[in-house]
Amino acid sequence: MHATPLGERLAERYLAVLGVHVLTIDYTLAEIAAKLFRLGLSNEAPRALGEIESASNVIPITTEVAGLAAALRWELRRTDSNASLADAVVLAAARLNGAILISGDSCYGGQPDVRAS
Numbered sequence: 499m500h501a502t503p504l505g506e507r508l509a510e511r512y513l514a515v516l517g518v519h520v521l522t523i524d525y526t527l528a529e530i531a532a533k534l535f536r537l538g539l540s541n542e543a544p545r546a547l548g549e550i551e552s553a554s555n556v557i558p559i560t561t562e563v564a565g566l567a568a569a570l571r572w573e574l575r576r577t578d579s580n581a582s583l584a585d586a587v588v589l590a591a592a593r594l595n596g597a598i599l600i601s602g603d604s605c606y607g608g609q610p611d612v613r614a615s
Contacts, residue, residue, distance in 0.1 A: 520554035523563075523591040525584060527556065557595065559587055566590035578605035 507582060524531065527550065531543045550556070567590040574581035574589070585605050594601040599612045606612040 519597075521592070521595055521597050522550055522554040523588050524556055524558050525587055526553075530585065557591060559591070560592055560594075563587060563590045564592060574605045577607045578603075581605035584595050 527547050530546060530550065531540075534540055534543045534546060564587070567586040570590050571581060571583050571586035574586055582605075585603060586600075589599055589606065589609065589612070591597075597611075599606065599609075600615050601612060602615040
């Protein structure tokens, strides 16, 4: 989402709104750094990750998140056979923190606590 129109729309919709608390699961930071590396933008990683840390509360993968994610992975795979454990971890963390997950990933189709990005 690095400098994309979608990234800009999401920032306007969620980050610029007063009273919205953004949560980021710690694993997501590694995924973002890996994507920047893959795109040849690894030098951007420190700044990008710092911005995410300052704009959100970074939460850890706890034993509760891990336990719920194990079951959610199989649930998500009923919708999308490519749903990953990381997808399940993100959804589990959102649920356990009472948050709405914002994602355009098709594996979350039909989940009541997920909104399309």
